[in-house]
Amino acid sequence: MKWLLDQTSEHLDKGLAALVRNDLTDARFHYLKASEYLFKAAEQSEGTLRDKRLALAEELLERATAIGKRLEVGGKRRPNEPLVDASTKAAAWLVAERPNVTFGDVAGLEEVKEQIRLKLIHPYAHPELAQKFGIRKGGGILLYGPPGTGKTLIARAVAGEVDAAFFTVKPSEIMSKWVGEAEQNVDALFKAARSYERSVIFMDELDALLPKRRETVSSVMPRVINQILTELQGFHDQERGLLFMGATNEPWSLDPAALRPGRFDERIYVPLPDVKARLRILELNLRGKPVASDVDLGALAASLAGYSGADVTNICLKACVIPFLEAVNGGVERQVEPRDFQAVMATVRPSVSAKDIARFEKFSFE
Secondary structure, three states, X not given: XXXXXXXXXXXXXXXXXXXXXXXXXXXXXXXXXXXXXXXXXXXXXXXXXXXXXXXXHHHHHHHHHHHHHHHHOOOOOOOOOOOOOHHHHOOOXXXXXXXXXXXXXXXXXXXXXXXXXXXXXXXXXXXXXXXXXXXXXXXXXXXXXXXXXXHHHHHHHHHHHOOOEEEEEOHHHHHHOOXXXXXXXXXXXXXXXXXXXXXXXXXXXXXXXXXXXXXXXXXXXHHHHHHHHHHHHHHHHOOOEEEEEEEEOOHHHEOHHHHOOOOOOEEEEOOXXXXXXXXXXXXXXXXXXXXXXXXXXXXXXXXXXXXXXXXXXXXXXXHHHHHHHHHHOOOOOOOEOHHHHHHHHOOOOXXXXXXXXXXXXXXXXX
């Protein structure tokens, strides 16, 4: 499924680029391919998501047909003609999904989970109590911490816990899709999310979209920042459950206005996994693998202090590769043994330094 959606996005990008340079033949080809891949994705989808993808695929096909008619008469795009139909523009990249992961799939981070439960999950489970005590649904949450600590997985799990539509968007998509319309892209994003009873918007690398305004030379960026801040400010005026979750590895680079209460009400530090979390990550990644009985996962977890969740996952993968390659190259098939983990750990170092951790912890108290 992800591959089909990636192909759709790639061909949309290429189709747009072709329109910009007035290459209608190339543009028509890429819109046709985008439509083809999206039709296939729709076939593998269900319910509302399937209907939305089918509708968009049909719109892309219509767009390709219109470009084909232009080609028949030897026409070109007029300089002031929209690159993409308004009805297609938002739907082309704002694809909502319903994640099938929950907090049970997130190793450790119990304090982080509890803060998030308070923000979105508990108000849904106990609406009368939430109303009585003035606890609102949704809002803004900033997840910050070292790379590889599971911020994206946490956001997906939140949507999975409350069966919410999940929108994941990168700053590059906001800024590059349909150049010159970044503010409209932000507006389209939030409007699409508000069309669902419950939805989660997750934006990674948030510092790229909300940098300190005095440090940007772009004429567009300040307007985009203001548009996002306005949307966040309006969260408390809406009744639907809309949660905006931003993630960053550089929280100190964010515009101070974004950190005020009423926008990001909660700033949640996602630290490196503790020993219990590392053990859980090992168990999840080695589940179903031929691991020798003398591999002591508890001891291994203790020895991985300072490693991120992504680091631990990578170590598991590399350890499994060693006996796999031996078997492929004609050796005797064997299980993953302690020596494999030792060999990997001799070459793989933690991706996050003590200096980095100190800076995150200092930000937590600012």
